[in-house]
Amino acid sequence: MSLLTSRPALVVGRTWLTADIVSFWIRETILARTVDPGQFLGVRPGLGPDPMLRRPLSVADVAGNRLRLIFQVRGRGTEMLARAKPGDYLDVLGPLGKPAPPLDQYRLVVCAGGVGAAPLLYYVRRMKKRRHTQVFLGARSKERLILVDEFQRTGVPVMVATDDGSAGYHGTVTELLVNRIRVQDPEGTGKKYGAQQTGGVKRLVVLACGPKPMLAELVCRLAPFPVWGYIEERMGCGTGICYCCALPRRDGGYTRFCQEGPVVLLNEVIL
Ligand SMILES: Cc1cc2nc3c(=O)[nH]c(=O)nc-3n(C[C@H](O)[C@H](O)[C@H](O)COP(=O)(O)OP(=O)(O)OC[C@H]3O[C@@H](n4cnc5c(N)ncnc54)[C@H](O)[C@@H]3O)c2cc1C
Ligand code: FES
Numbered sequence: 001m002s003l004l005t006s007r008p009a010l011v012v013g014r015t016w017l018t019a020d021i022v023s024f025w026i027r028e029t030i031l032a033r034t035v036d037p038g039q040f041l042g043v044r045p046g047l048g049p050d051p052m053l054r055r056p057l058s059v060a061d062v063a064g065n066r067l068r069l070i071f072q073v074r075g076r077g078t079e080m081l082a083r084a085k086p087g088d089y090l091d092v093l094g095p096l097g098k099p100a101p102p103l104d105q106y107r108l109v110v111c112a113g114g115v116g117a118a119p120l121l122y123y124v125r126r127m128k129k130r131r132h133t134q135v136f137l138g139a140r141s142k143e144r145l146i147l148v149d150e151f152q153r154t155g156v157p158v159m160v161a162t163d164d165g166s167a168g169y170h171g172t173v174t175e176l177l178v179n180r181i182r183v184q185d186p187e188g189t190g191k192k193y194g195a196q197q198t199g200g201v202k203r204l205v206v207l208a209c210g211p212k213p214m215l216a217e218l219v220c221r222l223a224p225f226p227v228w229g230y231i232e233e234r235m236g237c238g239t240g241i242c243y244c245c246a247l248p249r250r251d252g253g254y255t256r257f258c259q260e261g262p263v264v265l266l267n268e269v270i271l
Contacts (some may be wrong), residue, residue: 004239007031007095008047011084012066017146021115026090029065037123038100038230038263042093042238043069045080052095055081055236058119059210070118085168096238099226100263103172106205107132110156111177111218113210114139117147119230122208132154136180138210139174159181174214177206178215178221183222207263216271229266231257247271 013025018106031041041052055077061068072265073082074248084090093103112120117137124135138161139242145167151158161176169176181204208218209230236244240260247255247269255261 004093005045006042006091007066008089009092011086011088013086014084017070017142021144021146022071022073023060024069024071024081024084024090025063025066026069026092027066028092031092031094032062032065032067034068035039035059035062035095037119037126039095039097039240040119040124040262041067041069042096044091045077045084045090047089051077051080053077053236054091054238055079056096056232056238056262058230058232058262059095059122060118061125068122070115072115075186080158093238097258097262098250098260100207103205103207104129104133106203108134109175109177109181109204109206110135111173111206111210112137113173113208114144114215115124115182116209116211116214116230118209120207121147121150123207124151124154124156130154136161136173136177138140138162138176138214140164157215163264172214173210174217174221177218180266181222181225190242208266212271215266219266219271223267227266228263231264233257 007028009026012027015023025095040056040058042128043057044054057069057071059067060070071078073079082104100123110120127217133156135156135158140163142162161171161173162168204225206227208215215229226238235258240256245256245258249255249269255264257264
């Protein structure tokens with residue numbers, strides 16, 4: 001469901017998770033009731049027209065009439081947003097995009113790079129069954145890891161990797177994940193997990209969010225498993241009109257990730 005009317009949302013909390021990643025709670029009852037995991041908001045600081053293009057931000061959690069946004073400060077737009085304080089208003093448009101597919105009938109591996117953990121938290125918290133879910137979180141260093149405790153509180157096993165080895169596995173989260181899967185399926189056929197969901201063995205499916213090179217590597221190294229991913233790349237209108245977010249599909253044509261995504265089956269697109 002898309003409610004394409006922008007709304008003022010009151011900032012009710014702000015906490016810095018790392019030196020450049022901030023967590024906001026905003027109050028907006030209609031959005032909190034309607035937004036599903038995978039969807040995002042177009043956000044502008046204050047109620048004026050600057051910056052002209054809203055910045056797309058995924059919803060990281062919902063509690064009652066409040067929504068959580070977690071974002072990394074990258075440029076002018078996110079700097080302006082990060083300056084908002086409790087009591088200020090943000091202008092939000094949404095929910096945009098499609099809800100992520102429910103994957104709890106599979107053996108689900110959730111993989112996050114850096115701030116990519118944010119939308120995956122909402123996804124895992126809203127899953128009906130988490131019994132066969134594992135979470136892998138990666139960051140450059142211990143100081144840049146986010147949301148580990150919050151994922152652990154959902155009751156799923158959480159594995160951590162850091163590029164510099166300051167916490168968990170020493171290396172990238174992709175490497176850790178691929179190694180773990182290889183241990184359980186040494187020939188990489190997918191058969192150990194069941195190529196089909198038969199004989200009580202659940203098929204393995206990956207859901208990932210992180211930088212594009214990480215997503216591309218997961219698809220490449222995890223074939224033949226399906227890899228779903230949040231595409232959080234540059235976006236224009238956010239509503240399906242401008243085609244600036246279109247990704248070429250392997251079967252021809254394009255997928256606009258603001259419209260058909262942002263969660264797409266990565267095996268079907270060219271990243
Ligand atoms: C559907 C969707 C959901 C998103 N959800 C989140 C989220 O929950 N948390 C979060 O931290 N970020 C998220 N992003 C990325 C976020 O929108 C960008 O970081 C933000 O728009 C940058 O705006 P800016 O004005 O600060 O940077 P700009 O001044 O526009 O650019 C500054 C730098 O950031 C880079 N950049 C700009 N846009 C993006 C982008 N979309 N992705 C990666 N790099 C970019 C530029 O190349 C440049 O180097 C999401 C993006 C999409 C499309
Ligand atoms: S951003 Fe305009 S069509 Fe997707």
